[in-house]
Amino acid sequence: MYRKFNQKETKEKDVIITIKRLGINGEGIGYYRKKIIFIPGALPEEVVVAKINKEYPHYIEAELVRIKEKSPDRVAYPKRVDPAIGGLELAHLSYDKQLEFKRDNVLEALKKYHPRGFSKYKVKKTIPAPDAWHYRNKAQYQIERDHGKTKLGLFAPNSHQLYDLPVMPTQSVATQKTERQIKELAERLHVTIADPYRHTDGLKTIVVRQAQATKEIQVTLITVGHKIKNLLELSSEIMKLPNVVSVYQNETDWRNPQVWGNKTEKLAGKNQIIDEILGKQFALSPRAFFQLNPVQTATLYSKALKFLDLTPEDTLIDAYSGVGTLGILAADQVKQVIGIETIGEAVADANHNVELNHLKNANYIQGSVEKVLPELEQNGVPIDALIVDPPRTGLAKRLIKTLLKVKPKTFVYISCNPSTLAQDLVLLSEAYNVRLIENVDMLPQTPRCECVVKLTLR
Numbered sequence: 051m052y053r054k055f056n057q058k059e060t061k062e063k064d065v066i067i068t069i070k071r072l073g074i075n076g077e078g079i080g081y082y083r084k085k086i087i088f089i090p091g092a093l094p095e096e097v098v099v100a101k102i103n104k105e106y107p108h109y110i111e112a113e114l115v116r117i118k119e120k121s122p123d124r125v126a127y128p129k130r131v132d133p134a135i136g137g138l139e140l141a142h143l144s145y146d147k148q149l150e151f152k153r154d155n156v157l158e159a160l161k162k163y164h165p166r167g168f169s170k171y172k173v174k175k176t177i178p179a180p181d182a183w184h185y186r187n188k189a190q191y192q193i194e195r196d197h198g199k200t201k202l203g204l205f206a207p208n209s210h211q212l213y214d215l216p217v218m219p220t221q222s223v224a225t226q227k228t229e230r231q232i233k234e235l236a237e238r239l240h241v242t243i244a245d246p247y248r249h250t251d252g253l254k255t256i257v258v259r260q261a262q263a264t265k266e267i268q269v270t271l272i273t274v275g276h277k278i279k280n281l282l283e284l285s286s287e288i289m290k291l292p293n294v295v296s297v298y299q300n301e302t303d304w305r306n307p308q309v310w311g312n313k314t315e316k317l318a319g320k321n322q323i324i325d326e327i328l329g330k331q332f333a334l335s336p337r338a339f340f341q342l343n344p345v346q347t348a349t350l351y352s353k354a355l356k357f358l359d360l361t362p363e364d365t366l367i368d369a370y371s372g373v374g375t376l377g378i379l380a381a382d383q384v385k386q387v388i389g390i391e392t393i394g395e396a397v398a399d400a401n402h403n404v405e406l407n408h409l410k411n412a413n414y415i416q417g418s419v420e421k422v423l424p425e426l427e428q429n430g431v432p433i434d435a436l437i438v439d440p441p442r443t444g445l446a447k448r449l450i451k452t453l454l455k456v457k458p459k460t461f462v463y464i465s466c467n468p469s470t471l472a473q474d475l476v477l478l479s480e481a482y483n484v485r486l487i488e489n490v491d492m493l494p495q496t497p498r499c500e501c502v503v504k505l506t507l508r
C-alpha cells in the first residue's frame with residue numbers, strides 16, 4: 051500500500067492531504083492547491099502523507115507514504131502480497147464499505163450523466179459475494195526469465211515490472227497451484243521463455259481456467275512464435291496434472307498489444323471444458339468469455355432472467371452472447387432465442403451448448419450486434435425481448451438508434467461499467483423507463499461493478 055521500496059525519498063514533495071472520497075478506480079481523492087489529487091490506498095476521512103509523482107494541468111498523481119489519521123473502515127491488507135499488483139485495489143477497505151462504494155459508483159455515474167428521471171431510479175444495495183476471497187476461476191499469469199530465475203505472475207498496473215506471485219488471495223487455490231506446477235515443469239523441461247527485451251520467441255503467458263461444477267481444468271500456453279522448444283513435452287506433462295483435461299497453444303507476436311493472439315490450436319486432451327450454471331451445461335473453448343466468479347454468476351443471471359418477464363410467445367435476442375449462457379438459461383421460457391456474438395469460437399461453443407442442453411429453439415449467429423440486429427429486424431424477426439451484456443465500452447450509438455426504432459417491449463442491460471451504462475441510459479430513456487438497477491459483486495477487493503438494469507417501454 052505504501053511507497054515502493056526502491057523509490058527515492060524526495061521530502062520536499064511530500065504533502066499532507068485529507069481524503070474526501072474514493073475515485074472510480076478505488077483511489078483516495080483529496081485536493082492540493084485547488085487541484086484534485088489521486089492517492090491509491092488512501093481512504094475517505096484519512097489524513098495521509100503522500101508523495102507527488104506527476105502533476106498534470108487538472109490533477110495530480112501521488113503515492114501514499116504514511117497514514118497520520120486512520121479510517122475506522124480500514125482493514126489489514128493481505129499478507130505476503132505486494133500492493134503494487136493490480137486486482138486488489140480495495141483490499142484495505144472493509145467488505146461492507148466495498149459494497150457501498152460499488153452502489154455509490156452507479157449513483158455518481160447517474161448523477162454525472164443524468165438520464166431522464168434518474169433521481170427516481172431504484173438502485174438496490176449491492177449483493178455481496180458469499181466468499182470475498184479465492185473466487186477467481188481463471189488465472190492469466192505472465193512468465194519471464196530474469197537473471198537465470200523464472201518469474202511467474204502479474205505486472206504492476208501500467209508497468210513492465212513482473213511480480214513473481216507466490217499467492218494471489220482472490221485467485222482460486224487450484225488455478226494458482228496449477229500455474230506454479232506448470233512453471234516448474236517449464237523450468238525442468240527447459241522450455242524457451244519469450245524475452246520481452248530482446249523480442250525473442252518463446253512461452254509468454256500461462257492461462258489456467260477451471261470449471262466449477264466439473265472441476266475440469268483447461269490450460270492455454272500463449273507463445274510468441276509457433277515452434278517453441280519442448281512445448282509439446284510440456285503439454286504432455288501438463289495433462290498429467292490433477293483435473294487438467296485440455297491444453298491449447300495460442301500464438302501471438304510482439305506487435306500485438308493484447309495478451310492473446312489470433313491463432314489457437316489444441317495440443318492435447320478435450321476441445322472444451324464443461325461448466326454448469328443454474329442446471330444448464332456450458333462447454334468452453336479457450337477464447338470464449340465466461341464470468342470469473344461462478345457463484346455470483348448464477349446470482350447475476352437469475353436476476354437478469356427475472357427482470358426480463360418473458361412469455362412463451364416471445365422471441366428473445368441474447369446480444370453479446372459469449373458461449374450462449376443467458377439465452378440458453380432463458381430458452382425454456384420463450385418461443386425462440388437468437389444470440390449474437392463476434393468471436394467465432396464462442397459462437398461455435400454457444401451452438402454446441404444448445405445441443406448439449408437438448409434445446410431446439412435457440413440459434414447463435416456470428417457478427418456484431420450493431421450489424422446483425424437491424425438485419426434481423428429487416429428480415430421480419432419479431433424482437434420482443436432483449437438482453438444486452440456488452441464489454442466496458444457499452445452500446446454503440448448506432449445500435450441504440452436501432453433499439454429506439456425496434457423498441458423491444460422488455461429489455462435487460464447487464465453492465466460492467468457504470469459510466470458507459472449511464473451514458474447509454476441517457477439515450478435509451480427517451481423510450482424506456484428504468485425500473486430497477488441491481489449491483490452484484492462479482493469481483494470483491496476490486497473496484498469493478500456488475501449491474502443488471504430492468505427497462506420497460508414507456
Ligand SMILES: C[S@@+](CC[C@H](N)C(=O)[O-])C[C@H]1O[C@@H](n2cnc3c(N)ncnc32)[C@H](O)[C@@H]1O
Binds near residue numbers: 372375376
Ligand atoms: C461481457 S461479455 C458477455 C458474454 C455473455 N453474455 C456471458 O455472460 O457470458 C461480452 C461479449 O460480447 C462480445 N462482443 C464484444 N463486442 C461485440 C459486438 N460489437 N457484437 C457482438 N458481440 C460483441 C465479446 O466477445 C464477449 O463475448
